[in-house]
Amino acid sequence: MINYVILSMTLLAIGIYGLLTRHHLLKVLISIELIATAASMNFVLLASSLNKAMGEAFLILAFSTDTCVTGIVLALLITVSKKYGTSDIRKLAELEWHEATEAEKGKSETDGDDD
Amino acid sequence: MVVSAFLAVYLDDAVYSVASLASALMLVAILYSLNDAGFAAVFQLGISVGTLAVLFLSGETLSEKTNQRNPLRKAFLAIAVALLLSIPSIFLSVGTPSTTVSSGVSFPEALWNLRAVDIVLQGLVIMTVALGIAIVLKTRKEGGN
DSSP states (O other): OOOHHHHHHHHHHHHHHHHHHOOBHHHHHHHHHHHHHHHHHHHHHHHHHTTOSHHHHHHHHHHHHHHHHHHHHHHHHHHHHHHHSOOBHHHHHHHHHHHHHHHHHHHHHHHHHHO | OHHHHHHHHHOSSHHHHHHHHHHHHHHHHHHHHHTTOHHHHHHHHHHHHHHHHHHHHHHHHHOOOOOOSOHHHHHHHHHHHHHHHHHHHHHOOOOOOOSOOOOOOOHHHHHHHTHHHHHHHHHHHHHHHHHHHHHHHHHHHHHHO
8 A cells, every 4th residue: 555645755855856956947846836736645645544624625725825836936937037038047046146246346336436 | 656756857858847747746636536535636637737738838938959868768767766766655654544533524614614714815816916917017018118
């Protein structure tokens, strides 16, 4: 018999592995989906083994937050990839750092001119 | 299910990843229905179909074409690793409660008891939709200028 707790822990581990190692924003979203699925699977299967309907009710409520997360991340993904032309987290981080340092440089130069 | 989930994370092509995620979520729905959680199975199926349709579209739009060497070998390696990962869930046990305890709470009753949470979450959904629309429209306005 398959142990569902270990199954959901395996799914959780795969999701965390994806979050830590993948750099594409869509892969990050897929990893978040897997983590959410693992959590809701625990709810449903443990509650169903105890013959309680509360697990199913919680699952249906959890779906709404899960859909919110998916919608927001997808909106951000499309916005970012249209604006910067990439959906790689490393490139986006470099871009942000580069822009921040440029802005910092410009600010210090204008301060120096004022003095 | 573990193999599909691992392939969804491991494969480089976004479309194949979403296809693997689709199969994993369908298997989760089948697992729910096998465990007498019919409502959960139907909701899981409905939500996952909607999510996957959007993910397919965005995956097709955003996927970057890469020249991979030996993609088949990589997929076989991933399947082998995923099969190894699925072994603990078959052979290990953590002592879950096996006795059936009836609580006397039916599904509609449980949903009714949680109506306050439901209303809060509906508000959260509406706020999220508004935020998403605001993000997209702000970008369009910036692009227009």
